[in-house]
Each structure stands twice: as C-alpha cells, then as structure tokens.
Amino acid sequence: MSANEVPMSKSLNIKQLRRRWQIIILQLISTASLILLMQRMTRLYGTCSDSFIESYGDSLYWCPAYEHTRGLRWFEQETGSLVLPDFLTGLDQTGEMTVAAPLILCFAITAAWIYALTRGDSTRKWVNIGAAVVFFAWMLLPFLISWITALNHPLNHIDHLWGPLLFVFELVFLGVVFAPVLAGIMGIWGLSKKFLTWTVGYYLTVIGIHAILTFEGITESVDLGLNPLPGQIGEATMWGGLVSPLALDLIEIAILLLLYLESGSAVISHLEYASLLPKDAKRDPDFVRQFENVVNGHLVHLIGVMSLVALTTAIALEFDDFLISTVGALSGGQWSGQVKESLELQLTYGKVISAGLFLVVVAGMRFILPWQRVTGIFETALLRFRSTET
Incomplete structure (x- = not known):
C-alpha cells in the first residue's frame, strides 16, 4: 500500500462499503420505516365496519381489509384446514404478534434470495428450475399416482389437486399484507430500486382503492364491509394543538413512506456512485473523505428534512384556524368564531384548502423573507458545527 492510499477496509469497494456503519444505518432506517408503515396501514385500514360485524353475529366474517389473519381464519372455516401451519401465518398469536412469524419468513426469503444473487447465473437458473419442479411434482404426482393405481375406483382423484391450490390461495391472503414488505426488504438489502418503488406504488394503490370502495356513493350500492375513515379530520389535540389523531396517523404513513423510499434509494445511489469510480480512486x-462527508451529510439532512416536512404538514393542516384566529383578533367580530366552528373546514376538502392557503402564503413570503438566505444560514451553521467536531 502506497503512502497516499487508505487501507482496504476503508476503501470505496462495494464489499467494504456494505459494512460501513452509515450504509447499515440507512438500511436499518429504511427497514424500520417499512415495518412501522405496515403496522400503521394495518391499524388504519385493517378493520371492518361495525355494521358489517354486527350482521354476522358470532360467526366468522371476512371483508377485504388490510389484515391477513381474518381472511385466513375465514378460509380455514370454508375449506376445513390450512396447508400452512398456524405458527407460520401468525394465527396462533394475537395482537401485534400475528405479524412476527411472517416477518421472520420475509427476512429468511430475502436472505436466501440475496445468497442466490451472489452465486452464478447457472446456480440461480437451477434454483428456479428446482423450485418449479418441486411445486409441480407436489401438485401432480399424488394425483397421477392415485389415478393410475385406482382406475376402477370412483373418479375422485381430483381431491389430490386441492392441496396446492389451497396453498396458492393462502399465499394470496398473506401476500396482501406481506408482499410489499417482502419486496421492500429485498429492495433495501438486495439494492433494487425496482422493488423499492413497487412497494411505494402498492401502498398508494391500497390507500386509493380503500378510498374508492368506502366512498359513500359506492357503499350505498355495494357495501364490502370496509371501515371508512371519518369524514371529519377531528379536533387538533396533539402536538400542542397542531394535529388531530386521524391527521397524525395519515402524516405518519406519509412520512414513513418518504423515509423508507429516501433512505433505501440513498444506499443504492451512494453505492452506484462508488462502483463507477476508477479503481485507483476507490x-x-x-x-x-468526500464520500464520507456526503453520506454523513445525507444522514443529517434525512432526519432534519423529514422532521421539517412533518412539522410543516401539521402547520398546513391547521393553517386555516391560524388565519381565522388572526382575523378575529384584529377585527374582534363574531364572524371569525362562526367560520371557525364551520363543519366544512373539518372535512377533507377544507383541509386541502387550508394546505393550499399555506402554500400560497409561504410562496408569497419569499418577496419579504429570502428563504434561500435563511436556509443558507442554517447550512453554514451546521457545516461549522460539524467542522468543529471533526
């Protein structure tokens, strides 16, 4: 090693970078955000409506909510048994622990997939062929053996095909919740932007479909039993009167989506940059030093920007209340109090108008307050603080 080269353990080779604490921290942040996102989605979109539950009484019921145990129990009642054991699907647990075993399974599948990626093309080819052969052998061999050895018996050999078909349907019930988690974990630790963006698109699709199926005009014609979100955003009682409990749940989902995608994509972008460097430059x-500064700065900016986004979103949702209170304090009339108690401002489109007013005011304030200079002051102070630490 020459005098102007760093040790191999600190070089910009991909194998060494995968072990850097900054890269691992970004991957852990993305993974934790993904798991928390699944938990928030299940809590907000995973229940059936009270009227739907009451209509079934004490019998098992199922609605297309974002939750897997209810569908599997209903499927078990309809078919008599499940192919997958209860400890693997989480049916033997209650509450938050129902997702523990499927999550462990997702991590195990990801580890096996990453191991296969590190092998040669021929190994991956034979793994895919072997998995397909095992599945089709499990599906067809019992049927063929029973059909050949019992030709004179009644033609009931089709029963041997139900096991694999039931297995596929059980995977569908599990996949509704855990397919995006599996794809997300593969994207984070397998460095795949395609899987990262697919997971985000999946969650946005679930939110959109839930909003359509719980729309009042749809539920009057076809009620699937989904529990709609409240029409009113609720009273702001959290964060010092900035957000309501429902608004906080929605903000958490949005922030977790951004945090998952940004931290996961950052790892891939940084490693792509390092892989394109010449061998001597690594x-x-x-x-x-430049690479470490960029990654460290990204970590700091990630936390700061996401915190600022959450705060400004909360302010934007309550900006109408701030404007009305300001006008009421200046005018002293009863108009502001009547408008403040208006039902429309608590509805969804009222909050959209509030956020739009916030954007208009912030955009207009750039003629009074130079935002770039203000952010530049904070950037300079942060750089000075980091330089004094080093």
Whole structure:
C-alpha cells in the first residue's frame, strides 16, 4: 500500500462499503420505516365496519381489509384446514404478534434470495428450475399416482389437486399484507430500486382503492364491509394543538413512506456512485473523505428534512384556524368564531384548502423573507458545527 492510499477496509469497494456503519444505518432506517408503515396501514385500514360485524353475529366474517389473519381464519372455516401451519401465518398469536412469524419468513426469503444473487447465473437458473419442479411434482404426482393405481375406483382423484391450490390461495391472503414488505426488504438489502418503488406504488394503490370502495356513493350500492375513515379530520389535540389523531396517523404513513423510499434509494445511489469510480480512486484519501462527508451529510439532512416536512404538514393542516384566529383578533367580530366552528373546514376538502392557503402564503413570503438566505444560514451553521467536531 502506497503512502497516499487508505487501507482496504476503508476503501470505496462495494464489499467494504456494505459494512460501513452509515450504509447499515440507512438500511436499518429504511427497514424500520417499512415495518412501522405496515403496522400503521394495518391499524388504519385493517378493520371492518361495525355494521358489517354486527350482521354476522358470532360467526366468522371476512371483508377485504388490510389484515391477513381474518381472511385466513375465514378460509380455514370454508375449506376445513390450512396447508400452512398456524405458527407460520401468525394465527396462533394475537395482537401485534400475528405479524412476527411472517416477518421472520420475509427476512429468511430475502436472505436466501440475496445468497442466490451472489452465486452464478447457472446456480440461480437451477434454483428456479428446482423450485418449479418441486411445486409441480407436489401438485401432480399424488394425483397421477392415485389415478393410475385406482382406475376402477370412483373418479375422485381430483381431491389430490386441492392441496396446492389451497396453498396458492393462502399465499394470496398473506401476500396482501406481506408482499410489499417482502419486496421492500429485498429492495433495501438486495439494492433494487425496482422493488423499492413497487412497494411505494402498492401502498398508494391500497390507500386509493380503500378510498374508492368506502366512498359513500359506492357503499350505498355495494357495501364490502370496509371501515371508512371519518369524514371529519377531528379536533387538533396533539402536538400542542397542531394535529388531530386521524391527521397524525395519515402524516405518519406519509412520512414513513418518504423515509423508507429516501433512505433505501440513498444506499443504492451512494453505492452506484462508488462502483463507477476508477479503481485507483476507490483508495484515494480525497475521494474517501468526500464520500464520507456526503453520506454523513445525507444522514443529517434525512432526519432534519423529514422532521421539517412533518412539522410543516401539521402547520398546513391547521393553517386555516391560524388565519381565522388572526382575523378575529384584529377585527374582534363574531364572524371569525362562526367560520371557525364551520363543519366544512373539518372535512377533507377544507383541509386541502387550508394546505393550499399555506402554500400560497409561504410562496408569497419569499418577496419579504429570502428563504434561500435563511436556509443558507442554517447550512453554514451546521457545516461549522460539524467542522468543529471533526
């Protein structure tokens, strides 16, 4: 090693970078955001309506909500048994622990998939062929053996095909909740932007479909039993009167989506940059120092920007209340109090108008307050603080 080269353990080779604490922290942040996102989605979109539950009484019921145990129990009642054991699907647990075993299974599948990626093309080819052969052998061999050895018996050999078909349907019930989690974990630790964006698109699709199926005009014609979100955003009682409990749940889902996608994509972008560097530059002290500064800065900006986004979103949702209170304090009339108690402002489109007013005011304030200079002051102070630490 020459005098102007860093040790191999600190170089910008991909194998060494995968072990850097900054890269691991970004991947852990993305993974934790994904798991918390699944938990928030299940809590908000995973229940059936009270009227639907009451209509079934004490019998098992199922509605297309974002939750897997209810569908599997209903499927077990309809078919008599499940192919997958209860400990693997979480049916033997209650509450939050129902997702523990499927999550462990997702991590195990991801580990096996990443291991297969590190092998040669021929190995991956034979793994895919072997999995397909095992599945079709499980599906067809019992049927063929029973049909050949019992030709004179009644033609009931079709029963041997139900096991694999039931297995596929059980995977569908599990996949509704855990397919995006599996794809997300593969995207984070397998460095696949395609899986990262697919997961985000899946969750946005679930939110959109739920909004359509719980729309009042739809439920009057076809009621699937989904529990609609409240029409009113609710009173702001959290964060010092900034957000309501429902608004907080929605903000958490949005922030977790952004945090998952941003931290996961950052790992891929940084590693792509390092992989494109010339071989000599990967051990150059200047390039290594620059890379570390970029990654450290990304971590700091990630936390700061996401916190700022959450705060400004909460302010935007209650900005109409701030404007009305300001006008009422200046005018002293009863108009502001009547408008403040208006039902329309608590509805969804009222909050959209509030956020739009916030954007208009912030955009107009750039003629009074130079936002770029203000952010530049904070950036300079942060750089000075980091330089004094180093």
